Amino acid sequence: MGLEAKLNDNGIITTTVDALIEWSRKNSVWPMPMGISCCGIEMMAAAAPRYDIARFGSEVMRFTPRQCDLMIVAGTVTYKMSHVVRKIYDQMPDPKWVIAMGACTSSGGMYRSYSVVQGIDQFLPVDIYLAGCPPRPDNLLNALIQIQDKISRTKARDFQDQPLPELTVIQNN
Amino acid sequence: MELKELIEQKLKENFSSENFVFSEYRGELTLTLDKKNIVKVSSMLKENPDLQFKLCEDITAVDWAKRKDRFTVVYHIYSLKLNSRLVLKANVDEEECNIDSVSSVWKTANWHERETYDMYGIKFNNHPDLRRMYMPEEFEYHPLRKDFPLMGIPGSLPLPKK
Amino acid sequence: MPKLNKDEVHPKILETLLADTDISIEDALENEMVLNMGPQHPATHGVLRLLLRLDGETVMSCVPELGYLHRGYEKLAENMSYYEFIPHTDRLDYLSPMANNVAWALAVEKLAGIEAPPRAQYIRMIITELARIASHLVAIGALAMDVGAMTVFLWTFREREKILDVWDILCGARFTNSYTRIGGVANDAQPEAIAKVKWFIDQYEENLDECERLLNTNRIFIERLDGVGIINGEDAIDMGLTGPSLRGSGVEFDLRRAQPYLFYNEVDFKVITYPDGDSLARYFVRADETRESIKIIRQALEKMPQGEILLNQPKKVLPKKAEIYSKMEELIHDFMIVNFGINPPVGDIYHAVENPKGELGFYLVSKGEGNPWKCKIRSPSMVNLQSIPRLVKGRMVSDVVAIIGSLDPVMGEADK
Numbered sequence: 001m002g003l004e005a006k007l008n009d010n011g012i013i014t015t016t017v018d019a020l021i022e023w024s025r026k027n028s029v030w031p032m033p034m035g036i037s038c039c040g041i042e043m044m045a046a047a048a049p050r051y052d053i054a055r056f057g058s059e060v061m062r063f064t065p066r067q068c069d070l071m072i073v074a075g076t077v078t079y080k081m082s083h084v085v086r087k088i089y090d091q092m093p094d095p096k097w098v099i100a101m102g103a104c105t106s107s108g109g110m111y112r113s114y115s116v117v118q119g120i121d122q123f124l125p126v127d128i129y130l131a132g133c134p135p136r137p138d139n140l141l142n143a144l145i146q147i148q149d150k151i152s153r154t155k156a157r158d159f160q161d162q163p164l165p166e167l168t169v170i171q172n173n
Numbered sequence: 174m175e176l177k178e179l180i181e182q183k184l185k186e187n188f189s190s191e192n193f194v195f196s197e198y199r200g201e202l203t204l205t206l207d208k209k210n211i212v213k214v215s216s217m218l219k220e221n222p223d224l225q226f227k228l229c230e231d232i233t234a235v236d237w238a239k240r241k242d243r244f245t246v247v248y249h250i251y252s253l254k255l256n257s258r259l260v261l262k263a264n265v266d267e268e269e270c271n272i273d274s275v276s277s278v279w280k281t282a283n284w285h286e287r288e289t290y291d292m293y294g295i296k297f298n299n300h301p302d303l304r305r306m307y308m309p310e311e312f313e314y315h316p317l318r319k320d321f322p323l324m325g326i327p328g329s330l331p332l333p334k335k
Numbered sequence: 336m337p338k339l340n341k342d343e344v345h346p347k348i349l350e351t352l353l354a355d356t357d358i359s360i361e362d363a364l365e366n367e368m369v370l371n372m373g374p375q376h377p378a379t380h381g382v383l384r385l386l387l388r389l390d391g392e393t394v395m396s397c398v399p400e401l402g403y404l405h406r407g408y409e410k411l412a413e414n415m416s417y418y419e420f421i422p423h424t425d426r427l428d429y430l431s432p433m434a435n436n437v438a439w440a441l442a443v444e445k446l447a448g449i450e451a452p453p454r455a456q457y458i459r460m461i462i463t464e465l466a467r468i469a470s471h472l473v474a475i476g477a478l479a480m481d482v483g484a485m486t487v488f489l490w491t492f493r494e495r496e497k498i499l500d501v502w503d504i505l506c507g508a509r510f511t512n513s514y515t516r517i518g519g520v521a522n523d524a525q526p527e528a529i530a531k532v533k534w535f536i537d538q539y540e541e542n543l544d545e546c547e548r549l550l551n552t553n554r555i556f557i558e559r560l561d562g563v564g565i566i567n568g569e570d571a572i573d574m575g576l577t578g579p580s581l582r583g584s585g586v587e588f589d590l591r592r593a594q595p596y597l598f599y600n601e602v603d604f605k606v607i608t609y610p611d612g613d614s615l616a617r618y619f620v621r622a623d624e625t626r627e628s629i630k631i632i633r634q635a636l637e638k639m640p641q642g643e644i645l646l647n648q649p650k651k652v653l654p655k656k657a658e659i660y661s662k663m664e665e666l667i668h669d670f671m672i673v674n675f676g677i678n679p680p681v682g683d684i685y686h687a688v689e690n691p692k693g694e695l696g697f698y699l700v701s702k703g704e705g706n707p708w709k710c711k712i713r714s715p716s717m718v719n720l721q722s723i724p725r726l727v728k729g730r731m732v733s734d735v736v737a738i739i740g741s742l743d744p745v746m747g748e749a750d751k
Contacts, residue, residue: 026203034375036382037404037747038429038511041473045499048492052217079330080309081382082401083559084374085335110422113407115308123333134510198682199445227572230687231713235700247698249685249713253572253586257594260685281575284721292409303349307402307750316410323407324413 001052017157025069025095026055026151029144032068032092036075039102039134043074046137048061056144063093070147072140076104078115086123097150099143100126103133176257177202183224185215201260205320208246208272214276217319218250218259226250227260229275231277232285234265238319244295248275252297274300293316352388367395372735374403380477380739381746383720392731397724401717404750412710416676417443417517418653420710425511425525427712430473431466431691432511433502437651438514441596442686442697447517447651447679453598454719455519455641455646460597461532461690462505462514464628468539469498470691471579471621478618478740479550480704482550482559487546493540497535517677518652519645533636536629547622547687555738560614564726564738567612574725575718578693580742583617585610588688602634614741620744651677692716692743716749 015106031053035043046053047061062068065088077085089098100120103109106129109116120126128143135143177195180202184193194205206214220225231249248261265272274297276282284306286297289307294315304310312329314321341577352369372385382403388396408427412420424439425432437459446448451459476491491749505528506514506521514521549558566576568586581588589606591599607623609616646652653672654665687696693715700709719742726742727735 038426040381041429042510045492045496048496049489050493051495063375076404077404078403078405079332080405081374083333084403088375111406111411113411114321115292115405115407119207119331123335125335136509199448204417228577228693229575231696231698231711232686233698233711235683235709249696250699252595253588258594258685271579280573280576281718281721285546288717302351304351304400307405309402310345310347323410328660333453 002086016150022152022154026148029056029058029070029097029147029151030068031058031061031070031072031144032065032088033061033063033122034071034073034075034088036077037104039074039104042134042137043072043101043140046140051141053144055140056141056148058144065089066093068092069095070097070099070144072099072101073105073120074101074134076109076111077117077120079117080115080118082117082123085120089124095154096123097127097141097147099130099147101130101140101143102135103131105129106131109155110132175253176259179223179255180204180218180259183217183221184214188214201258203260203262205262205264206266208265211248211261211263212273212275212278214261215248215250215275219278224252225254226252227279229254229279229281229285230258232282232289234289234295236293236317236319241266244270244293246272246289246295250279270294271296273298276300291315294318303328348386348398348400352386352396352409370732374445380744383739383744383746383749385723385735387727387732387735389732393624394727394735397727397735399720399723401720401746402748404746405592406751408712409710410751412707414706416675416705417679417707418672421513422511425513426747427751428470428690428692428695428716428745429511430745432469433462433514434466434470434688434690435695436513436515437463438686438688438690438695439599440517441688442684443517443650443677443679445686446682446684446699446701447456447677449518449646449648449651451519452643452648453640454523454642455644456597457521457635457646458524459515460501460599460602460635461524461632461639463597464631465498465501465532467628467691468625469495471625474621474691474740474743475546475618478737478743479556481555481736481740484550484553484556487516487728488551490546491562493614497531501528501531501535504531516645516653518648519643523644529636532632535708536632539629540626543622544626557615559733559737560618560741563614563730563734564741565611565613566722570725571612571722574722576693576722577718578690578715579720580617580693580722582606582608583620583741584612586659590694594687596686596688598635598638599631601632601638604631614737617741617743678703680706685713687713690715691717692745692748695748712751713746714748714751716744716746717751720744720749 033043071089100106105120108116128146130139130143132139196203198238218224228251230251230289233247235245237243242264244265246263251258274286286300288306289295290303290314291308369391370387370389374382384400385396387394424435427435438550472491472495476488479487502512503509506512566584568584571581571584585608587606587608592606604627607620609619649668654668658665659669679701683700685696685698687694695715696713698711699707703710726738
C-alpha cells in the first residue's frame with residue numbers, strides 16, 4: 001500500500017516492485033487467531049511442534065488485530081459473538097484475508113439451532129472455506145498455502161486507498 | 174438406617190403438617206413437595222448434622238406442555254457424609270410462574286436459577302441478581318419452552334452488516 | 336482491553352458491578368474504572384467476558400458474562416435421538432472428547448436399563464483416563480503460558496499429540512471422535528493401539544518430570560501462583576466446585592471413589608488432595624492426577640478380558656454391520672433403531688461422572704419415545720466459573736489471568 005499503489009501504470013519498474021512486495025507479503029502472513037471453540041484447539045495444534053506453522057512464515061500469532069493480516073475464524077460463531085468478530089475484523093488494517101475454518105463457520109455446521117449463525121459469510125467476506133469438524137492441522141496448513149498463492153496473484157494496484165468503513169467513535173469523558 | 178427412612182423421620186420431626194411424596198427409580202430417591210416449602214426443607218436438609226446435604230449439584234426445570242402445573246423445578250443435592258444423592262421436585266404453574274430462590278441456602282444456586290429463568294421464564298423470588306444467563310438481555314423469548322421453535326424466530330437476534 | 340463508559344455496559348450488569356462493594360481500600364483515589372476483559376482475549380481460555388471494576392490495578396468486583404458460545408445443545412437434544420446426540424457430546428468439553436462420550440453412553444444405558452459387556456467397559460476406562468491426561472496437559476500448558484513460561488506449552492502439546500495418535504488408530508479421528516455407542520464401543524481396540532498405549536505410558540513420566548523441573552522450583556512461577564485465589568473447603572462445596580479445583584482445597588471428593596462406575600472399584604488409585612486452596616495447589620493436583628491415571632491404565636490393560644464389545648440386545652443396541660447386510664432380523668432392528676430410536680421406559684435419571692474438569696452430569700427425562708423429552712447437561716466449567724467473582728476480589732489484574740488458568744474452564748461446556 002502507499003507509494004506503489006499510487007503508481008497506476010504497469011511499467012517494468014512497477015512490476016518488479018510488485019513482485020518484491022507480494023513475495024514478502026506472502027511469506028510473512030501473521031494470523032490473528034479467533035479461536036472460539038474446538039477448531040481453536042486444532043489451530044493451537046498447528047502452532048505446536050509437530051505441525052509447525054512458523055516454518056511457513058506465520059512466526060507469531062498476534063492476538064492484537066492491528067498487527068495481523070489474516071484472520072482465522074475457528075469455532076462456532078453465535079449471534080452474540082458475531083458483533084465481536086465483526087468489530088475485530090474492522091480493526092485489522094488492509095490488506096486482510098479471512099479463513100473460515102471448519103464446518104461451523106462455513107455453514108453453521110451440525111448446529112441448526114436458534115443461536116448459531118449459519119455461515120460467517122453472512123457478515124464477513126471470506127477467502128477460503130476449510131472443511132472438517134475439526135479440520136486436521138495439515139488441512140489448515142494447506143489453506144495457508146492457498147492463501148499465499150492468492151496473495152502471489154495480487155498486484156499492488158488492487159490495494160488503492162479505499163474509504164474507511166463507518167466506525168463508532170467512543171467519547172472519553 | 175436406609176436413606177429413605179432417615180429422611181422421612183427428619184421430615185416428620187420438623188414439618189409434621191406438610192405432605193411429602195417419595196418415589197424411587199433406578200436407585201435414585203425423589204421427594205416431591207409443595208413449592209412454598211422449598212426453602213424451609215432445603216435448609217433443614219443442609220443444616221441437620223445427620224444429613225448434611227451440602228452440595229447442590231444442579232437446578233433445572235422440565236416443561237410438560239400441558240395446561241395445569243406446566244413446569245416442574247428439579248433440584249439435585251448430594252451429601253458427602255452419607256455419600257448419596259436426593260432429588261427434590263416442585264411443581265410450578267404457568268399462571269403463577271414463580272418459586273422461592275434457594276440461593277440463601279446454597280450459594281451455587283445463583284447461576285443455576287439464572288439459567289432456568291433464561292431458558293424457561295420461571296422467576297425466582299428473593300434472588301440477588303436475576304438476569305439472563307446465555308441469551309442477550311434484549312432477547313424476548315425463553316428458548317427451552319416447548320412452544321419456541323428450534324430454528325428460532327427470525328429477526329429476534331441482530332446480526333452485523335456485511 | 337478498552338475502557339468502557341457507562342452507556343456501553345448493559346444497565347443490569349452495571350448495577351451488579353457497582354453494588355458489590357464489601358471491600359474498601361483506604362484513601363481511595365478517584366480513579367475507579369470499568370474494564371472489559373472481552374470475549375476475544377489471549378488468556379481467557381475461550382470466549383469468556385469479564386467485566387472488572389478496578390481501583391487503579393486492584394480488582395474491586397467482577398461480573399462474568401457467558402453465552403458467547405451458546406449453541407442450544409439442550410434444545411437440539413430434544414429433537415434428535417439418543418444415538419444422534421453422541422457427536423454433540425464430543426464438543427462439550429472439547430479437550431477430552433472421549434470422556435464426554437463415555438458419560439453420555441453411561442447415562443443413556445442407565446435410563447434404558449442395560450449394561451455394556453466387560454471388555455467394552457475396560458476400553459472405556461482406558462480412554463477416559465487418556466482423555467484425563469490430555470486435558471490436564473493442556474491445562475498445565477495453558478496455565479504456564481499465561482504466567483509466562485512458553486516452552487512448557489510446546490512440550491505438553493508434544494505429549495498430547497501422542498495421545499491423539501492413539502485415538503487416531505483406535506477410531507479414525509484424532510479429535511472429536513464419537514467412539515462409544517449405547518451398549519458398548521464402536522470397534523474393538525486393535526493390537527497396534529494397545530501397543531502404542533503401553534509405549535506411551537512407559538515414557539510419559541520422564542517427560543512430565545522434565546516439564547515439572549522447569550516449573551516446580553521456578554521462583555517466578557511460584558510467586559505468581561502461591562496464595563493467589565484462595566478458597567477453603569467449606570466455601571468450595573457451597574459454591575459447587577467439583578473436580579481438581581475442589582480437591583485443591585482439601586476436600587477429598589472424587590466420584591470415581593464415591594459413586595463408582597465402570598470398573599473403578601476394582602483398580603487401585605489414590606485421590607489426590609492438597610490442603611492450601613490456592614492456584615498452586617490446583618496445579619499440583621492436576622499434575623499428580625495424571626500420574627494416578629497412568630497407574631489406572633496399567634492395571635486396566637492387565638485386567639482387560641477378551642470378549643464382545645457391543646451388547647447383544649437387538650431392541651436397544653445397533654447390531655453388527657456384517658449381520659445387517661446378511662440377515663433379515665438384524666436389518667429390521669437396525670431400521671427401527673435408526674428411525675425411531677431406542678424407546679427407553681418412562682422416567683428420569685441423573686448420572687454423573689468424574690470428568691477432568693469436574694462433575695459432568697446428564698439429567699434425562701424420557702416419555703417412552705425415541706427422543707429425550709428433556710436433557711440437562713450439568714457442566715462443571717459453568718459452576719466453577721461462578722466462583723471467579725469471589726476469588727479475584729482484592730487481587731491485581733494479572734492475578735485474574737492466573738486464577739482463570741488454575742480453574743481451567745472450557746467455554747464449549749460452560750455455554751452449552
